[in-house]
Amino acid sequence: MEKQMYQDAENLVLIVSGGIGRNIMATAVVRNLKKAYPDKDIIVVAGCPDIFIKNPNIKRVIDIGRAMYFYEDYIIDKRTAVLNFEPYQDFDYLQRKKHFVECWCNQIGIKCDSVYPEMYFSEAEDKMAKIYVSGFNRKMILFQHSGGKIPENKSEKAQIQSRAGMYKRDIPKDVTEKIVEDLVKRGYMVGSVQHENQYLPPRAEKINFPIRAIIALVPHVEGIIGIDSFLMHGSACFKRKIVGVWGGTNPKVLGYPDNINLTREVCPNPMCHRPNSYLFDIEPTGYLWDCPYNDKCMEYSPEDIIKPLVKMIGGGNGKVRGTREQDPAKCGGESCGHKPNESNGNEKRERGVGDDVRKAVPTDSRAVGLDR
Numbered sequence: 001m002e003k004q005m006y007q008d009a010e011n012l013v014l015i016v017s018g019g020i021g022r023n024i025m026a027t028a029v030v031r032n033l034k035k036a037y038p039d040k041d042i043i044v045v046a047g048c049p050d051i052f053i054k055n056p057n058i059k060r061v062i063d064i065g066r067a068m069y070f071y072e073d074y075i076i077d078k079r080t081a082v083l084n085f086e087p088y089q090d091f092d093y094l095q096r097k098k099h100f101v102e103c104w105c106n107q108i109g110i111k112c113d114s115v116y117p118e119m120y121f122s123e124a125e126d127k128m129a130k131i132y133v134s135g136f137n138r139k140m141i142l143f144q145h146s147g148g149k150i151p152e153n154k155s156e157k158a159q160i161q162s163r164a165g166m167y168k169r170d171i172p173k174d175v176t177e178k179i180v181e182d183l184v185k186r187g188y189m190v191g192s193v194q195h196e197n198q199y200l201p202p203r204a205e206k207i208n209f210p211i212r213a214i215i216a217l218v219p220h221v222e223g224i225i226g227i228d229s230f231l232m233h234g235s236a237c238f239k240r241k242i243v244g245v246w247g248g249t250n251p252k253v254l255g256y257p258d259n260i261n262l263t264r265e266v267c268p269n270p271m272c273h274r275p276n277s278y279l280f281d282i283e284p285t286g287y288l289w290d291c292p293y294n295d296k297c298m299e300y301s302p303e304d305i306i307k308p309l310v311k312m313i314g315g316g317n318g319k320v321r322g323t324r325e326q327d328p329a330k331c332g333g334e335s336c337g338h339k340p341n342e343s344n345g346n347e348k349r350e351r352g353v354g355d356d357v358r359k360a361v362p363t364d365s366r367a368v369g370l371d372r
Contacts, residue, residue, distance in 0.1 A: 006109075009081035011074055012037060016046040017064060020211055020230035021147075023048040024237065027117040028101045029108070030057045033083075036110040043074060050212050054120040083108055088278040096271075099253050116256065119237040121216050129216035136189045139222035139318040141309070142207065143179070144193040145171040147229030151197040159199060168248035168274075168295045169227045171305075177201045178302040179225070186310075188222065188318030193231050223313040225305060228254055243309045247298040248291075249273050260308045266296045 006012060012033060016026040023046055034042055034057040041059040044052050045067055052061040062070060074080045087093055090103035098106070105112040133140050147169055151158035171179075180190045180201045192204035193214055200206050207214055215234035218224065224242035226232040228249045235242045236256045244251060244259045250271035251261035263271065275281040275288040283289055 006037060006040070006081050008079065009040065010079040011043055011059075011081070012040045013043045013045060013074060013080055013082045015064070015082065015084040016044055016048075018047050020048050020051070021228075021233045023051045024117045024119070024230060024233035025101055025115075026104075027051065027055065027119060027237070028112075028115055029104045030055065031118060032105050032110050032112050033057070033108065035113065045070065048211065050210070051119060053212070054122065055118075056120070086278065088276075093253055096250055096253055116239060117233060117237050119212070119215060119234070121212070125212070125216050126219075129213065130220050133217060133220040136205075137320055138187055138189040139320060140189045140191050140205075140217075140220075141183055141318075142191045142193055142217060142221050142224045142226075142231065143176075143183075143204070144226045144229055144231040145176045145179075145201070146194055146198045147227055150195045154197050158197065168291060168298055169229065169246075170298065171227060171245060171300065172298060173199060173201075175300060175302055175305075179305055180204045182302060182306050183318070186317050191217070191221070193226075222318065223309050225309060232256070232259070241312065243305060243312065245298075245300060245305060246271065247295070260312060262300065262304060262308070264297045264300065266299070267293045270297060 014026070014030065014033065016023050026044070026046070030042060030044065030052070034040075042057060044058050044061045045064050046052060046061055047064050049061045049063045052058060055061070085104060085107040087100050087104040087107065090098075090107060092098040092106065093100060093103040099115045101115040101117075102112045146159075149162040151162040176199070180192075180203055183190050184203045190201075190204045191207040192200055193207045194200065196208055207217070211230070214231070215237065218235050218238050218240050224231065224235055224240065225245065226235065226242050227245050228247070228251075232242060232244055232255070236259075239258060241258050241260070244255055244261045246255070246261060246263045248271065250273070251259070251263065255261050265271070274291070277288070281289045
């Protein structure tokens with residue numbers, strides 16, 4: 001019945017609510033939808049429309065919060081099918097049998113060729129990312145240690161409150177600091193991918209550019225550490241292997257098999273995806289469910305995370321060949337007199353983009369603010 005309805009339609013409108021990670025995963029759904037209905041116009045109404053810029057599988061992307069004239073353009077006297085599904089409530093997802101993307105495709109009634117997403121970047125955007133990374137005399141490690149809801153301000157109280165509002169995934173502050181310290185001592189520049197109101201560890205370079213500009217950095221950095229958040233999904237667009245640090249969610253249904261996926265099964269219901277805001281996970285007090293095990297699933301040691309990263313990138317140190325010697329512990333971007341957006345005049349090792357990397361374009365000026 002649904003398939004016949006879609007075949008009779010002229011337009012297929014895919015509703016993509018939620019944050020950045022979910023929107024990135026939706027690009028895999030869009031690809032499979034276009035394969036199933038190559039003669040249909042696909043319109044995406046998205047919470048993060050930037051993700052879909054230059055995507056050849058869609059006719060138009062519309063901001064879900066500014067969908068002016070949508071009803072007049074696509075509903076009145078039009079043959080439009082609206083695809084609005086919730087994969088987080090899918091039986092196979094809840095039973096941890098299938099990946100989020102597979103569940104989404106199944107709900108629509110289409111085949112899934114791969115769970116890997118895709119974004120498209122312009123040559124100019126790729127060059128800007130390369131220029132930024134090459135502006136340092138050390139190789140860069142991207143590190144996203146916090147995700148989810150954005151704190152209302154920079155206070156520790158606001159940060160704690162934001163973490164309590166979603167499933168467990170943030171790396172503890174003390175472990176984050178030790179990871180950064182260790183990598184800096186090894187000679188690397190650590191780029192902390194975060195919102196302005198999230199915690200910035202000492203000696204890390206804050207990376208809170210527009211979302212597409214952040215993801216464009218992925219092919220040019222030396223290594224990546226990510227939690228279950230948008231950097232992990234953005235890296236998957238390039239099929240870039242990363243160290244994924246998992247807590248309250250399961251890499252089998254939300255991650256990517258090529259990654260080094262770290263998990264800790266330390267409670268009776270590991271990777272529980274709680275509190276689950278999609279399924280009324282509220283205690284009798286009226287507050288969201290709170291973990292009785294004090295978030296043990298995120299109690300990694302720094303070594304647990306650094307060791308697989310160093311192995312993945314082949315060891316060595318972060319100094320770029322052809323640059324002057326400098327104490328890495330004293331270099332922290334502008335704090336050492338080297339501004340990351342300026343050339344320091346030294347010869348740099350150029351990092352090229354792999355042949356399989358897709359090209360695309362970030363033009364929106366909004367900084368990181370949403371997440372799945």
